[in-house]
Amino acid sequence: MRLLLMALMLMPMLGNAAVYKCPEANGRVAFSDKPCGGSAASPDRQLDLKTMEVGINEVQLKEQRRQEQLAPADYISVPVQETYCRALSSAERQSNVETHQIVLGMKEADVRRAWGGPAVVSGERPVRLTYPWRDSTSYVYIVDGCVWRIDGGYGG
Structure with missing residues (x-):
């Protein structure tokens, strides 16, 4: 074989x-x-073997990359815990928003205030917010309305 x-x-x-x-x-x-x-x-x-050209053209590559951006986030395993939210003081929340800092446990609304609206929202649990910056792409994963995981940083 x-x-x-x-x-x-x-x-x-x-x-x-x-x-x-x-x-x-x-x-x-x-x-x-x-x-x-x-x-x-x-x-x-x-x-009797026939060979063929194997590959991907530019249009197919762009579509594949677009689909990857739209792919659901359900392939990520979310650990079970009592709560994903963290109590932040109003001063702490305001400071995070003004300095574009995303922290674990932050509410999704504050993420949007800090970084703006995401380009793509996908998945159910976790919800993945996609932020394509000029030089990189960042992902913020939301569980039960709060930040559970952050991949990347602010690039705006």
């Missing part, structure tokens, strides 16, 4: 080279670029 997989992986490199399927004495099958020897030699052993 490994030989078959190896042969299939190498086929694009072979171009139009011939590939032969040869039975071995132990009952296994081998793939070779040379005709089978002995009683196994037969033109019927040559596989």
Whole structure:
């Protein structure tokens, strides 16, 4: 089986080279670029393989990247805990908003005040807020209305 997989992986490199399927004495099958020897030699052993161009064009790549941005965040496992929210004083909340700081436990409304509206909102639990900045993309994950996880920082 490994030989078959190896042969299939190498086929694009072979171009139009011939590939032969040869039975071995132990009952296994081998793939070779040379005709089978002995009683196994037969033109019927040559596989008729067609190669094709594999790749992705610019339009497909852009669409793939767009879909990744829209992908739901449900692949992230959220640990179970009593609460995801943290009590912040009004001074602490105001300071975080003014300095564009997002902290764990912060309410989603304060995230939007600090960073503005996200470009994309996806998922259910956690909800993922996507902020594509000029040089990077940041993600803020919200559970039960509060920040559970932050990937990246403010880039506006």
